[in-house]
Amino acid sequence: MMKIEIAPSILSADFARLGEEVREAEAAGADRIHVDVMDGRFVPNLTMGVVVVEALRRVTRLPLEVHLMIVEPERFLEAFARAGADLLIVHPEATPHAHRAIQQIKELGVRAGLAVNPATPLAWFEDLLPELDQALLMTVNPGFGGQRFLEQSLPRLERLRAMRDRLNPACRIEVDGGINPETAPRVVQAGAEVLVAGSSVFNARASVAENLNALRRSLAPQG
Numbered sequence: 168m169m170k171i172e173i174a175p176s177i178l179s180a181d182f183a184r185l186g187e188e189v190r191e192a193e194a195a196g197a198d199r200i201h202v203d204v205m206d207g208r209f210v211p212n213l214t215m216g217v218v219v220v221e222a223l224r225r226v227t228r229l230p231l232e233v234h235l236m237i238v239e240p241e242r243f244l245e246a247f248a249r250a251g252a253d254l255l256i257v258h259p260e261a262t263p264h265a266h267r268a269i270q271q272i273k274e275l276g277v278r279a280g281l282a283v284n285p286a287t288p289l290a291w292f293e294d295l296l297p298e299l300d301q302a303l304l305m306t307v308n309p310g311f312g313g314q315r316f317l318e319q320s321l322p323r324l325e326r327l328r329a330m331r332d333r334l335n336p337a338c339r340i341e342v343d344g345g346i347n348p349e350t351a352p353r354v355v356q357a358g359a360e361v362l363v364a365g366s367s368v369f370n371a372r373a374s375v376a377e378n379l380n381a382l383r384r385s386l387a388p389q390g
């Protein structure tokens with residue numbers, strides 16, 4: 168079985184100490200760093216952009232996956248690739264040209280991901296899966312950290328996993344939203360392989376290392 172990867176989402180990190188938080192996550196065994204880019208239009212929140220990815224590239228060797236929650240993401244793909252993104256994730260709900268965006272990402276030499284919101288039909292993946300490196304199923308409505316995991320995500324995840332196994336076994340399945348030691352084993356059981364976790368990793372209750380360990384322990388023996 169492939170290793171279950173954990174991708175801490177820096178949305179919940181202390182931005183005044185971002186470099187240190189990311190170094191701490193790397194030292195504690197995080198597999199990737201997840202960067203949430205929001206534009207205040209596709210989602211009702213504004214976060215960070217290209218300069219933050221550039222800065223992160225200098226402080227960590229971990230792969231940087233950049234989740235573009237922005238309309239017309241194709242306008243910024245090149246800038247994020249230059250900044251050091253290893254994986255660029257776009258939403259089909261945010262552009263009339265999801266396929267073109269995926270092609271552009273690959274032409275830039277970066278791995279390509281597609282993310283869908285909780286209300287978006289999985290049919291989007293039928294046609295695009297063969298071209299994807301990663302399929303991201305949102306398990307909350309995107310926009311904010313700290314939301315409750317949507318239970319209806321589990322049967323969707325099982326369907327996506329079956330589709331992935333049939334159409335492109337090399338594509339990894341990721342989930343994002345409400346992932347903590349209670350939900351992590353359940354999403355892995357349903358087919359997830361990469362777990363984005365924000366508020367369960369970066370919070371005041373315990374250190375980043377303790378939180379990551381708690382997530383890992385919740386997966387044993389699965390991950």
Ligand SMILES: O=C(CO)[C@H](O)[C@H](O)COP(=O)(O)O
Pocket residue numbers: 176177178179201203234307308309310311312313314343344345346363364365366367
């Ligand atoms: O895309 C996101 C929300 O739109 C996030 O990655 C978010 O940071 C996940 O946070 P949490 O783990 O606290 O639910």
